Amino acid sequence: MTNEFNQFVSIQLTKNEKNALYVQLYNQIIELIHSRVLAPGYRLPSVRKFSQYLSINPGTVVNAYKELEKSGYVISHGGSGSYIAEKTSLMELDMGTVMADCTLLEEGWENKQNGDMINMRSIALNPDVISIKKFKELVIKVLDRDKGKTFSYEESQGFLPLRESVVTYLKERHVSTSAKNIQVISGAQQGIDIVVRALLNHGDYVFTESPTYPGAIAAFRSAGAKVIDIPMEPDGIDVIKLEKYLQRFRPKLIYVMPILQNPTGISYSIEKRNRFMELMRYYDVCILEDDYLSELSFRTSPLAPLKALDRDDRVIYIKSFSKMFMPGLRLAFLCIPEYLAERILKIKYITDISTSGLTQRVFDLYLREGVWQEHIAHIRKIYKAQFDFAYQVAQHAFSDKVIVQNPQGGLSFWIRLPQKILAKEFCLQAEKNHVYIACGDDFYPRHIDQSHIRISFSLLSLQQVEAGFHILGELIQERM
Amino acid sequence: MTNEFNQFVSIQLTKNEKNALYVQLYNQIIELIHSRVLAPGYRLPSVRKFSQYLSINPGTVVNAYKELEKSGYVISHGGSGSYIAEKTSLMELDMGTVMADCTLLEEGWENKQNGDMINMRSIALNPDVISIKKFKELVIKVLDRDKGKTFSYEESQGFLPLRESVVTYLKERHVSTSAKNIQVISGAQQGIDIVVRALLNHGDYVFTESPTYPGAIAAFRSAGAKVIDIPMEPDGIDVIKLEKYLQRFRPKLIYVMPILQNPTGISYSIEKRNRFMELMRYYDVCILEDDYLSELSFRTSPLAPLKALDRDDRVIYIKSFSKMFMPGLRLAFLCIPEYLAERILKIKYITDISTSGLTQRVFDLYLREGVWQEHIAHIRKIYKAQFDFAYQVAQHAFSDKVIVQNPQGGLSFWIRLPQKILAKEFCLQAEKNHVYIACGDDFYPRHIDQSHIRISFSLLSLQQVEAGFHILGELIQERM
Numbered sequence: 028m029t030n031e032f033n034q035f036v037s038i039q040l041t042k043n044e045k046n047a048l049y050v051q052l053y054n055q056i057i058e059l060i061h062s063r064v065l066a067p068g069y070r071l072p073s074v075r076k077f078s079q080y081l082s083i084n085p086g087t088v089v090n091a092y093k094e095l096e097k098s099g100y101v102i103s104h105g106g107s108g109s110y111i112a113e114k115t116s117l118m119e120l121d122m123g124t125v126m127a128d129c130t131l132l133e134e135g136w137e138n139k140q141n142g143d144m145i146n147m148r149s150i151a152l153n154p155d156v157i158s159i160k161k162f163k164e165l166v167i168k169v170l171d172r173d174k175g176k177t178f179s180y181e182e183s184q185g186f187l188p189l190r191e192s193v194v195t196y197l198k199e200r201h202v203s204t205s206a207k208n209i210q211v212i213s214g215a216q217q218g219i220d221i222v223v224r225a226l227l228n229h230g231d232y233v234f235t236e237s238p239t240y241p242g243a244i245a246a247f248r249s250a251g252a253k254v255i256d257i258p259m260e261p262d263g264i265d266v267i268k269l270e271k272y273l274q275r276f277r278p279k280l281i282y283v284m285p286i287l288q289n290p291t292g293i294s295y296s297i298e299k300r301n302r303f304m305e306l307m308r309y310y311d312v313c314i315l316e317d318d319y320l321s322e323l324s325f326r327t328s329p330l331a332p333l334k335a336l337d338r339d340d341r342v343i344y345i346k347s348f349s350k351m352f353m354p355g356l357r358l359a360f361l362c363i364p365e366y367l368a369e370r371i372l373k374i375k376y377i378t379d380i381s382t383s384g385l386t387q388r389v390f391d392l393y394l395r396e397g398v399w400q401e402h403i404a405h406i407r408k409i410y411k412a413q414f415d416f417a418y419q420v421a422q423h424a425f426s427d428k429v430i431v432q433n434p435q436g437g438l439s440f441w442i443r444l445p446q447k448i449l450a451k452e453f454c455l456q457a458e459k460n461h462v463y464i465a466c467g468d469d470f471y472p473r474h475i476d477q478s479h480i481r482i483s484f485s486l487l488s489l490q491q492v493e494a495g496f497h498i499l500g501e502l503i504q505e506r507m
Numbered sequence: 508m509t510n511e512f513n514q515f516v517s518i519q520l521t522k523n524e525k526n527a528l529y530v531q532l533y534n535q536i537i538e539l540i541h542s543r544v545l546a547p548g549y550r551l552p553s554v555r556k557f558s559q560y561l562s563i564n565p566g567t568v569v570n571a572y573k574e575l576e577k578s579g580y581v582i583s584h585g586g587s588g589s590y591i592a593e594k595t596s597l598m599e600l601d602m603g604t605v606m607a608d609c610t611l612l613e614e615g616w617e618n619k620q621n622g623d624m625i626n627m628r629s630i631a632l633n634p635d636v637i638s639i640k641k642f643k644e645l646v647i648k649v650l651d652r653d654k655g656k657t658f659s660y661e662e663s664q665g666f667l668p669l670r671e672s673v674v675t676y677l678k679e680r681h682v683s684t685s686a687k688n689i690q691v692i693s694g695a696q697q698g699i700d701i702v703v704r705a706l707l708n709h710g711d712y713v714f715t716e717s718p719t720y721p722g723a724i725a726a727f728r729s730a731g732a733k734v735i736d737i738p739m740e741p742d743g744i745d746v747i748k749l750e751k752y753l754q755r756f757r758p759k760l761i762y763v764m765p766i767l768q769n770p771t772g773i774s775y776s777i778e779k780r781n782r783f784m785e786l787m788r789y790y791d792v793c794i795l796e797d798d799y800l801s802e803l804s805f806r807t808s809p810l811a812p813l814k815a816l817d818r819d820d821r822v823i824y825i826k827s828f829s830k831m832f833m834p835g836l837r838l839a840f841l842c843i844p845e846y847l848a849e850r851i852l853k854i855k856y857i858t859d860i861s862t863s864g865l866t867q868r869v870f871d872l873y874l875r876e877g878v879w880q881e882h883i884a885h886i887r888k889i890y891k892a893q894f895d896f897a898y899q900v901a902q903h904a905f906s907d908k909v910i911v912q913n914p915q916g917g918l919s920f921w922i923r924l925p926q927k928i929l930a931k932e933f934c935l936q937a938e939k940n941h942v943y944i945a946c947g948d949d950f951y952p953r954h955i956d957q958s959h960i961r962i963s964f965s966l967l968s969l970q971q972v973e974a975g976f977h978i979l980g981e982l983i984q985e986r987m
Binding site for chain 1: 629631633634635636637639642643646647650654655656657658659660661693694696697700704709722725726729829832833834835836837853854856857858859860861862863864865866
């Protein structure tokens with residue numbers, strides 16, 4: 028019997044671990060597939076024999092196999108057994124998964140904001156903090172100045188004065204570039220999607236942090252890329268594991284958020300950044316850096332973007348203006364290595380020809396007239412207070428069995444629940460009590476996570492923040 | 508020798524034809540590939556033998572082979588000869604070609620409008636005909652009404668009130684649908700791209716009219732689809748040839764513009780429409796109908812869209828609002844069969860999450876308050892006069908050797924040059940004389956066309972229209 032199970036000697040299942048046994052088994056088989064101990068076409072042991080070998084209930088093996096099949100790692104051929112999938116079937120655009128990734132942001136918070144509902148799920152600024160007066164003023168200014176031209180075809184690369192404003196904006200963040208390396212896009216999601224289409228072929232490997240932003244996972248999968256996720260540690264990505272995987276796979280791209288990572292809120296330490304950049308250079312990987320919310324670093328002054336360290340032109344930097352204004356703005360930019368500019372431009376053209384001319388022209392004035400800088404200062408002030416308050420309330424509401432990932436800033440907390448509580452069930456329970464939170468599971472490309480939730484406080488009044496954490500705290504108490 | 512050339516008996520080259528001999532040879536070899544007389548892997552005859560067999564200059568064969576290689580039909584293995592490409596290499600995303608397709612619209616007309624330049628290349632409304640006053644009024648109305656919410660995340664499917672307004676708008680055009688089958692998009696190009704990504708797999712066949720819109724070709728190619736173009740006749744697509752190809756290939760999709768087709772300006776006759784729909788039903792093909800400029804049918808009252816005849820849910824209808832307003836607006840919608848709605852929604856989400864909320868809300872008021880209908884009436888009046896004038900001037904400027912495709916309306920003419928004049932050279936010549944026109948070649952996915960040009964009159968004053976045609980007329984005279 029030992030012979031048949033040689034490949035599985037590393038499997039260790041622990042009953043008092045946080046994750047159910049079948050989840051542990053599922054995650055460990057995935058590790059074996061990724062590390063190529065189990066090759067495509069390999070036939071998994073029968074349920075009966077495997078459960079005997081592992082001394083567990085056959086139902087546990089059945090459940091693990093089912094999950095492996097659902098996520099495309101395993102193909103079941105009726106009576107003849109379960110086989111590790113060929114690479115190709117792993118790459119299939121799994122629309123079901125894409126959809127699951129999407130739902131997180133798709134549900135407008137507006138719909139969830141009614142009545143007693145407390146929306147701690149969505150991350151977006153509260154519409155009340157936006158100065159509509161200023162926006163109106165600048166729209167009128169643009170329309171009076173440019174008249175019908177406001178709506179002419181813009182250059183696909185973006186309205187040149189805006190690209191020049193962006194260059195000035197980047198200079199203040201220690202990134203020196205020129206307008207020809209700026210590509211205006213309709214939001215960060217479009218930026219990720221365009222980069223994916225310009226760079227990746229069906230079957231290419233992409234690395235991400237784990238957990239990570241689900242919209243990015245969806246874009247990678249839609250291109251047929253294979254996503255390998257590398258765990259996050261409190262000071263940034265796990266560089267040991269990263270190197271291990273870099274040796275095995277040859278990813279074309281790694282997608283990272285080095286400052287206030289979504290969903291963990293972690294910022295990379297200087298040491299981690301340096302080591303990370305070294306590895307990328309050594310293994311020659313292109314970096315997609317999503318500057319998510321760096322303006323909201325409250326505890327430490329944020330480091331410059333990786334793009335500022337990009338000596339050998341491997342960083343594609345995405346910055347959304349929508350996130351620090353309002354998501355419906357749909358405006359962002361890419362700062363790209365020169366050799367990619369033309370390719371990216373073509374895909375932008377195919378995608379939607381150009382971004383709204385009105386939005387671009389108005390936003391150019393925002394930057395040019397210093398309105399943006401004032402706006403950010405205003406937002407920082409408000410959300411610093413909101414953040415401090417929320418952290419205090421969370422500390423008070425939760426026992427020390429609940430771990431609030433030591434947050435550096437941002438609009439949400441990443442929280443590890445006590446062992447006994449499963450995240451998915453807890454989220455449903457919270458919903459029944461009118462509090463919406465995000466389940467950690469949605470942020471993992473492949474692995475199942477039953478420990479984490481993300482709690483946002485960005486759309487709420489202080490009263491609601493307090494009420495929300497109070498309800499969640501009580502629910503946890505009840506279940507202990 | 509006859510045996511070796513069995514496959515080529517159909518080849519007929521005529522010296523006094525419009526197209527150069529190598530172009531004729533190139534086009535006829537492509538026909539043989541499409542009709543599968545020449546299979547992938549087939550080795551083409553050596554230049555020497557083939558030129559002997561055809562009684563032509565070896566240089567002619569060399570040139571034809573080179574063109575075939577450029578467009579991916581043939582692969583050359585150094586000394587060992589030229590082979591018909593495997594299907595896969597035909598599908599490769601050919602960024603060079605995509606780029607060529609794009610340049611047509613990419614160059615902003617603004618840049619070409621300086622000084623003496625007469626831009627008869629771009630099709631877009633003149634910015635002066637847009638009422639900026641009205642637009643401003645409605646922007647302010649929306650901002651005052653919705654405040655910060657104007658910029659909240661919109662539903663990915665689109666702002667519901669706008670989708671409802673679109674349903675009403677469609678009812679007037681004999682299309683009955685509901686808001687759940689409307690997908691708001693950021694311009695027609697995005698619509699084509701999203702449909703492509705939702706429906707097509709690498710290697711699928713797509714049919715188009717020939718000539719057709721280059722942005723669509725670029726989107727099809729970017730998905731690795733193989734484009735087969737079916738010739739246009741004066742009353743619509745060539746249904747005989749269409750059926751012949753339907754029997755051979757199994758296209759998933761056909762892309763058509765049944766009213767004022769771009770670039771030919773042709774509208775399908777009722778008989779053609781009916782036969783076309785019959786064929787689509789019989790061969791079970793999904794139709795992507797791009798309603799390009801139907802509002803500008805001046806000679807005949809336009810028929811309803813094909814979508815109005817869509818009894819068995821196979822038509823995806825794209826309507827851009829940008830084209831009849833200003834291209835920089837980036838707003839359009841898809842009317843889709845219900846079974847595709849979810850799939851399309853997911854791709855829209857991956858592409859850019861949602862279309863600008865401000866634009867959607869303003870445009871909802873345009874439709875709801877009847878401003879759009881007034882706008883269209885205004886545009887029709889102005890461009891009817893422009894069209895009649897341009898047609899009159901063209902008749903006067905060109906001899907009867909120049910065939911102005913009998914136009915039904917729109918903003919441009921599709922023109923066949925006299926035999927002696929090659930379109931590409933003529934376009935360059937015109938440019939030297941400060942007149943920009945579009946070369947017919949750019950509108951053909953595969954075939955080379957040396958006969959046609961497209962002349963637009965949409966951005967010009969009447970004086971410029973007259974001057975432009977005058978210059979072109981003289982250039983033609985000179986070359987006869």
